[in-house]
Amino acid sequence: MEETVSFHLNGNPVELKTDTGQTLLWVIRNHFGLTGTKYGCGMGYCGSCTVLVDNEAVRSCSLPVRDVAGKKIVTIEGLSVKGKLHPLQKAFIEHDALQCGYCTPGMIMNAAGFLAKNPSPTVDQIKQGMEDNLCRCGAHVRIVEAVHSAASEMKGGM
Amino acid sequence: MKNESSDNKILSSPAIKHGMRRRDFFKILGGGIIVFFMPLPEINLSSATAEQRRGLPKDYNAFLKIGEDGTVTCYTGKIEMGQGIVTSLPQMMADELNVPLEKVKIIMGDTDLCPWDMGTWGSLSTRVFGPSMRAAAAEAKGVLLELGAEKLNVPVSQLEVRDGIVVDTKNSSNKVSYSELAKGQRIEKHLESKPTLEEYSKFTFVGKSYNRADARLKVTGEAKYAGDMKLPGMVFARILRPPSHGAKLTSADTSAAEKVPGTTIIRDGDLIAALNENRDKADEALTKIKAEYSFDELRVNDKTVKEWMLAADSDVRIERTEGDMEVGRKMSDKIFESVFSDPYLAHTPIEPHTALAGFESDKLTVWASTQSPFGLKDELVSELGMPAEKVRVITPFVGGGFGGKSANQQGVEAGKLAKLSGKPVMVAWTRDEEFFYDSFHPAGVIKVNSGIDKEGLIKFWDYNIYFSGTRGSETIYNVPNVKATSHSQKRGGPKVHPFATGAWRAPNANTNTFAREVQIDIMASAAGIDPLDFRLRNLKDEKMIACLKSVADKFGYVPGKSPSGRGIGIACGSDAGTWVAEIAEVKVDLKTGEVKVIRIACSQDMGLCVNPEGATIQMEGCLTMGLGYTFTEELSFEGGNIKDRGFDTYQIPRFSWLPKMETVILDRKDQAPQGGGEPAIVAVGAVVANAIFDATGARLYRMPMTRERVLEAITKVQHTKK
Numbered sequence: 050m051e052e053t054v055s056f057h058l059n060g061n062p063v064e065l066k067t068d069t070g071q072t073l074l075w076v077i078r079n080h081f082g083l084t085g086t087k088y089g090c091g092m093g094y095c096g097s098c099t100v101l102v103d104n105e106a107v108r109s110c111s112l113p114v115r116d117v118a119g120k121k122i123v124t125i126e127g128l129s130v131k132g133k134l135h136p137l138q139k140a141f142i143e144h145d146a147l148q149c150g151y152c153t154p155g156m157i158m159n160a161a162g163f164l165a166k167n168p169s170p171t172v173d174q175i176k177q178g179m180e181d182n183l184c185r186c187g188a189h190v191r192i193v194e195a196v197h198s199a200a201s202e203m204k205g206g207m
Numbered sequence: 208m209k210n211e212s213s214d215n216k217i218l219s220s221p222a223i224k225h226g227m228r229r230r231d232f233f234k235i236l237g238g239g240i241i242v243f244f245m246p247l248p249e250i251n252l253s254s255a256t257a258e259q260r261r262g263l264p265k266d267y268n269a270f271l272k273i274g275e276d277g278t279v280t281c282y283t284g285k286i287e288m289g290q291g292i293v294t295s296l297p298q299m300m301a302d303e304l305n306v307p308l309e310k311v312k313i314i315m316g317d318t319d320l321c322p323w324d325m326g327t328w329g330s331l332s333t334r335v336f337g338p339s340m341r342a343a344a345a346e347a348k349g350v351l352l353e354l355g356a357e358k359l360n361v362p363v364s365q366l367e368v369r370d371g372i373v374v375d376t377k378n379s380s381n382k383v384s385y386s387e388l389a390k391g392q393r394i395e396k397h398l399e400s401k402p403t404l405e406e407y408s409k410f411t412f413v414g415k416s417y418n419r420a421d422a423r424l425k426v427t428g429e430a431k432y433a434g435d436m437k438l439p440g441m442v443f444a445r446i447l448r449p450p451s452h453g454a455k456l457t458s459a460d461t462s463a464a465e466k467v468p469g470t471t472i473i474r475d476g477d478l479i480a481a482l483n484e485n486r487d488k489a490d491e492a493l494t495k496i497k498a499e500y501s502f503d504e505l506r507v508n509d510k511t512v513k514e515w516m517l518a519a520d521s522d523v524r525i526e527r528t529e530g531d532m533e534v535g536r537k538m539s540d541k542i543f544e545s546v547f548s549d550p551y552l553a554h555t556p557i558e559p560h561t562a563l564a565g566f567e568s569d570k571l572t573v574w575a576s577t578q579s580p581f582g583l584k585d586e587l588v589s590e591l592g593m594p595a596e597k598v599r600v601i602t603p604f605v606g607g608g609f610g611g612k613s614a615n616q617q618g619v620e621a622g623k624l625a626k627l628s629g630k631p632v633m634v635a636w637t638r639d640e641e642f643f644y645d646s647f648h649p650a651g652v653i654k655v656n657s658g659i660d661k662e663g664l665i666k667f668w669d670y671n672i673y674f675s676g677t678r679g680s681e682t683i684y685n686v687p688n689v690k691a692t693s694h695s696q697k698r699g700g701p702k703v704h705p706f707a708t709g710a711w712r713a714p715n716a717n718t719n720t721f722a723r724e725v726q727i728d729i730m731a732s733a734a735g736i737d738p739l740d741f742r743l744r745n746l747k748d749e750k751m752i753a754c755l756k757s758v759a760d761k762f763g764y765v766p767g768k769s770p771s772g773r774g775i776g777i778a779c780g781s782d783a784g785t786w787v788a789e790i791a792e793v794k795v796d797l798k799t800g801e802v803k804v805i806r807i808a809c810s811q812d813m814g815l816c817v818n819p820e821g822a823t824i825q826m827e828g829c830l831t832m833g834l835g836y837t838f839t840e841e842l843s844f845e846g847g848n849i850k851d852r853g854f855d856t857y858q859i860p861r862f863s864w865l866p867k868m869e870t871v872i873l874d875r876k877d878q879a880p881q882g883g884g885e886p887a888i889v890a891v892g893a894v895v896a897n898a899i900f901d902a903t904g905a906r907l908y909r910m911p912m913t914r915e916r917v918l919e920a921i922t923k924v925q926h927t928k929k
Binding site: 068070071072075078079082083084085086087088089090091092094095097124125126128129134138141142143145147148149150151152153154157175176177179180181182183184185186187188189190191192193 | 291423426434608
């Protein structure tokens with residue numbers, strides 16, 4: 050059913066009239082043109098579509114847009130502030146924690162949500178926290194290193 | 208300088224016919240100096256398949272341009288899918304031309320801008336394409352030096368290039384930049400000479416590690432993949448799919464689907480699609496199409512495929528034969544007969560096949576996730592009956608390929624639907640479609656018979672391949688009596704594979720290396736010889752020996768007869784011109800059959816390594832991805848029905864599987880660069896199987912080595928002991 054739904058997207062209040070059963074993934078990508086959030090499986094199994102909803106990592110492919118009314122959404126495009134990269138983004142570059150790059154935005158957003166809950170994780174906790182995000186190229190070992198180093202940098206205040 | 212026109216030659220070249228036309232070059236690209244080149248076929252292509260060799264271009268298939276702003280750009284039909292040539296190819300160009308790395312660009316996979324290329328696979332970009340590109344860069348530098356000599360009024364021998372500036376060595380204030388030299392020029396050259404390897408000590412960029420050139424775009428979400436493209440008025444298409452391969456559509460009722468707001472139904476023969484501006488609505492409309500099918504399927508499934516293949520009528524080909532099997536058998540003290548098997552595997556790139564197609568008047572442009580943009584262009588030309596110059600394929604970033612994106616069905620679907628609907632159409636496969644229409648790694652069976660004498664020397668090797676392909680089936684060991692036979696689909700005979708199969712990262716080599724290296728381990732154990740020592744005794748190949756010794760060193764390998772109870776395995780092999788050796792340590796839970804790889808070391812001889820960081824990442828990627836086919840990946844199917852349609856049942860490697868990884872790249876600066884994106888994956892199955900045997904005495908002959916199969920093998924050993 051067409052309804053108006055409003056929420057915060059990357060710091061800005063937004064409003065749209067739509068069938069609110071539409072998934073957040075396609076709203077972000079097609080209505081707002083933010084294509085950094087990727088479709089990988091549409092079933093919540095791969096994590097490429099991960100965004101932050103009220104600071105928690107959520108799979109946007111399985112979330113009807115009506116469920117985010119009044120909430121704060123952050124996508125990969127909203128992570129860097131005024132062109133200044135987020136420590137996770139910097140760490141992914143420095144550690145070469147990506148290959149084809151398709152799972153990368155989801156990996157970074159999942160890590161951001163995870164670090165918000167656990168700012169000083171051990172390597173094993175990082176692996177656990179990232180477990181359900183899939184990468185086919187095999188960049189895993191670098192991703193763990195990148196998340197670990199970003200965590201230490203963020204502790205020093207980002 | 209005289210502009211040596213070779214119009215006739217260029218115009219008759221198939222590369223130009225299918226790609227950009229000569230008269231368009233300067234018009235579209237602006238002035239400067241252009242050098243055309245092609246990868247030379249005499250470069251060792253022994254590990255490329257016959258298909259790939261056939262496809263090699265006969266004419267120029269790339270060119271390099273020094274622009275009027277001094278920028279060096281290479282135009283190539285190759286594409287970037289994660290393997291890192293977007294970084295390594297510019298490194299090579301920058302070195303050859305002595306320009307800063309940031310002055311080098313690469314334009315890839317655009318069929319209007321780039322000349323024809325067969326496709327990006329077989330780890331060919333660096334080893335075959337790279338040297339030719341460097342030679343073209345050297346040619347361009349020659350032209351620039353001649354122009355510089357004229358301008359500075361000194362002989363070429365007195366000139367030197369520093370950071371893109373031609374400098375008079377006797378008077379360093381007498382200098383001119385590449386951009387000044389290229390300005391106003393319309394020079395084209397054609398590389399005729401064979402590439403020669405440049406003295407490696409001269410390299411500035413090659414051999415040094417660089418982070419990925421595309422990293423910033425990829426971490427910010429700015430990198431565009433096919434699905435991120437958008438055209439005004441674009442609609443999403445969801446296409447009606449049969450429930451199984453071999454099913455035929457008998458009837459379809461689209462009336463309910465048509466009622467979904469904004470939906471257009473397109474029907475052209477068996478192609479039925481729901482088009483909607485809104486992706487969810489297209490999804491909804493598709494579910495409302497009622498279709499019926501007739502079925503005519505092969506009576507085979509994932510459990511019976513091994514027997515099915517062994518019983519199938521096949522074309523039999525002797526791949527190689529040396530000595531005499533009977534003589535070898537007589538020389539042997541112990542004889543071993545083993546049967547190995549491997550299942551169908553899916554590629555599962557995280558980006559499914561995607562394409563956007565749109566017309567601008569009568570010209571079709573398709574943005575596609577493909578490893579073969581020119582292949583897609585050819586398909587569009589033939590399927591849509593369009594003239595070649597009216598079809599353009601552009602390849603944005605590709606979200607993983609692994610061989611699977613050599614097939615371009617989604618691009619043709621988008622093109623057809625754009626033509627039929629008159630609208631720009633996005634076809635973005637769902638994960639379900641990606642599984643269903645994948646060109647799977649072929650299942651196969653390998654039978655090996657071999658024998659050793661009392662000294663542990665292999666005396667014969669009788670190797671038989673059933674339907675899984677021959678790449679990587681070389682014996683590699685020094686054996687006097689060798690025979691390799693391959694059984695493949697009989698021409699005109701009943702179909703053996705129930706669905707499409709194709710190249711899967713290091714095609715065939717994973718299956719063949721598994722069979723060979725486990726058989727070697729079986730013999731080493733029976734001979735009571737340490738498996739490293741056994742391999743070294745039977746090897747003459749110096750590259751293989753060096754890799755084994757260096758990996759043993761890296762791992763801190765302590766010799767021991769297997770099964771030692773330690774859980775340490777060894778395996779080695781070669782692929783794409785590169786040699787690899789691996790040692791792994793595993794922990795096996797005897798109660799559950801769960802295997803955890805604790806650590807894995809890998810040593811690699813890849814000739815000159817252009818970007819050590821990039822190559823290391825590829826090795827890590829191979830080792831990680833290899834754990835999937837080793838432990839869990841096996842496509843479930845029943846006839847033409849693919850039962851695995853998602854990541855819930857088809858498990859690929861995850862973070863918790865990560866072993867400690869140690870890699871060595873042997874220093875081979877004086878040798879030609881070889882492939883890096885595939886080799887390290889070939890030995891993963893074998894090294895783990897051999898480590899499981901070392902831990903438990905249980906031998907596994909079938910991949911993947913699931914918990915159940917490991918437990919079954921352990922139980923069998925325990926029963927035999929009792």
